[in-house]
Amino acid sequence: MELTTIIGLSAAVLTTAAFLPQTIKTIREKDTRGISALMYSMFTVGTLLWLVYGIATRDWPVLIANAVTFSFSATILALKLKYR
Amino acid sequence: MELTTIIGLSAAVLTTAAFLPQTIKTIREKDTRGISALMYSMFTVGTLLWLVYGIATRDWPVLIANAVTFSFSATILALKLKYR
Numbered sequence: 001m002e003l004t005t006i007i008g009l010s011a012a013v014l015t016t017a018a019f020l021p022q023t024i025k026t027i028r029e030k031d032t033r034g035i036s037a038l039m040y041s042m043f044t045v046g047t048l049l050w051l052v053y054g055i056a057t058r059d060w061p062v063l064i065a066n067a068v069t070f071s072f073s074a075t076i077l078a079l080k081l082k083y084r
Numbered sequence: 085m086e087l088t089t090i091i092g093l094s095a096a097v098l099t100t101a102a103f104l105p106q107t108i109k110t111i112r113e114k115d116t117r118g119i120s121a122l123m124y125s126m127f128t129v130g131t132l133l134w135l136v137y138g139i140a141t142r143d144w145p146v147l148i149a150n151a152v153t154f155s156f157s158a159t160i161l162a163l164k165l166k167y168r
Contacts, residue, residue, distance in 0.1 A: 003140075004137060004140045004141060007133050007136055007137045007140065008133075008134075008137045008141075010130075010133050011130050011131070011133035011134040011136075011137055012130075013130075014126050014127070014129055014130030014133065015126075015127055015130035015131060015134065017126060018122075018123045018124075018126035018127035018130060019123060020123075021120045021122040021123045021126070022119070022120040022122075022123040025118070025120045025123075026118065026120075029117075029118065031117050031118040032118050033113075033115055033117075033118055034109070034110065034113065034115040034116050034117055034118040034119050035106070035118050035119065036105045036106040036109045036110075038102075038105040038106075039102045039103060039104075039105045039106040039109075040102075042098050042099075042101060042102035042105070043098070043099055043102035043103075045098055046094075046095050046096075046097075046098030046099035046102060047095070047099060049091050049092075049094050049095035049098065050092075050095040050099065052091055052095075053088060053091045053092045053095055056087075056088045056091065057088060057092075
């Protein structure tokens, strides 16, 4: 496997998985005051559009990575709106 | 311009720009308790790798989007480490 491909895959895994610790922390602590509702609104819509883009272009890595990130982002947004 | 391209560009702009409101909120309020240091550590390294990937593959949209996101993410991480 080429080095560039390894770098790209590592980048995709990190930027996708990164939202898991934030999701767990927010579910546990319910402290959302420092979290921006505008960020997670924009990011949730953005990942949803990437999901649509991945489906339209049959780009499986984009589709899968953004389906995962969308679910984390939407969870954090919902918790933010619930616990303000 | 094709609809798919418009969707992709909108997704890229949203998922990049989304970090601006979080950066501003964190700079203003310095309330980082609800923010996950692990998330922003992973995300900062991830966007840095996307930046390297964009340079290696001469993919300008990936390079520019991740240069912007990296600067926001690194700022939020620095503020989180400073204000714990």
